[in-house]
Amino acid sequence: MLLVTRAQWGAQPPKSAWRFVDTTQGVKIHYEGTEVPSDLPDHHERCAGRVRAIQAAHLADPVQNWIDIAYNAVVCPHGDVFEGRGLHHETGANGNQPLNLAHYAVCGMVGDSGLTQPTDAMLGGLRDAIEWLRQLGGAGQEIKGHRDGYATDCPGTPLYAWVQAGAPRPGGSGSGPGPGSGGGRSGGGAPPGPTAPAWPQEYLSLQDPLLHDDNVRTWQQRMADRGWPIGVDGWYGQQSHDTCVQFQQDSTSNGWPLTADGIVGPATWRATWERPVS
Numbered sequence: 001m002l003l004v005t006r007a008q009w010g011a012q013p014p015k016s017a018w019r020f021v022d023t024t025q026g027v028k029i030h031y032e033g034t035e036v037p038s039d040l041p042d043h044h045e046r047c048a049g050r051v052r053a054i055q056a057a058h059l060a061d062p063v064q065n066w067i068d069i070a071y072n073a074v075v076c077p078h079g080d081v082f083e084g085r086g087l088h089h090e091t092g093a094n095g096n097q098p099l100n101l102a103h104y105a106v107c108g109m110v111g112d113s114g115l116t117q118p119t120d121a122m123l124g125g126l127r128d129a130i131e132w133l134r135q136l137g138g139a140g141q142e143i144k145g146h147r148d149g150y151a152t153d154c155p156g157t158p159l160y161a162w163v164q165a166g167a168p169r170p171g172g173s174g175s176g177p178g179p180g181s182g183g184g185r186s187g188g189g190a191p192p193g194p195t196a197p198a199w200p201q202e203y204l205s206l207q208d209p210l211l212h213d214d215n216v217r218t219w220q221q222r223m224a225d226r227g228w229p230i231g232v233d234g235w236y237g238q239q240s241h242d243t244c245v246q247f248q249q250d251s252t253s254n255g256w257p258l259t260a261d262g263i264v265g266p267a268t269w270r271a272t273w274e275r276p277v278s
């Protein structure tokens with residue numbers, strides 16, 4: 001994990017003592033919710049300054065009366081985990097005190113305009129932050145979004161879809177089965193399956209208006225090649241959704257667990273290529 005400590009990013013001290021929390025039920029994921037520059041992925045040199053600005057804005061907020069940056073950690077598009085309130089300190093980000101005591105808060109540096117899609121590195125960094133909070137901060141197994149239990153759009157559609165997919169680590173190391181994870185599915189020397197093309201960083205899902213692009217077409221083609229009854233037209237409609245759910249359920253019952261949500265995220269995308277045909 002690429003941890004950037006408060007000292008390293010130049011944090012101001014909290015206005016008053018943090019409230020200690022021994023354990024939490026888990027972690028809630030947030031986004032910035034404002035515009036994030038779309039070229040930020042090309043400019044890691046800006047990230048520490050952006051964290052300082054978030055802290056300054058929180059300290060100056062006249063309504064919330066925050067004592068510090070509200071988040072326990074902030075993750076930039078390059079995967080660095082900026083320490084916020086850190087381990088064993090109550091967050092201020094989840095909406096009210098019961099929610100703040102129940103879950104830690106980790107913010108991904110995407111917004112509601114500009115940069116809205118998390119990079120793979122960011123998803124990996126968010127996963128790092130979750131595991132850091134679990135291993136050293138007493139966080140439980142829950143991974144939720146800010147909107148779970150509180151009226152807000154946060155953490156936005158792409159990050160929330162990732163949360164609902166079980167917050168998988170992109171590329172397959174760490175969470176879930178996959179090459180190199182020793183998942184015991186090699187089945188007595190069967191040849192390794194094909195390697196999935198890189199996940200296109202777009203969640204394929206049933207949307208209004210319907211999603212229509214080459215990523216959908218690529219996924220449909222692979223599904224059709226595997227023998228699933230699906231049209232290859234580039235439209236992610238009801239048939240794609242239903243077939244995706246069936247594929248996910250079939251995967252789970254064949255030892256490759258996927259959340260049956262009908263959304264092609266990183267884990268389902270990879271399984272579409274790499275899961276042995278059953």
Ligand SMILES: [Zn+2]
Nearest residue numbers: 030031146154
């Ligand atoms: Zn939030």
Ligand SMILES: [Zn+2]
Nearest residue numbers: 044047076078
């Ligand atoms: Zn960065």
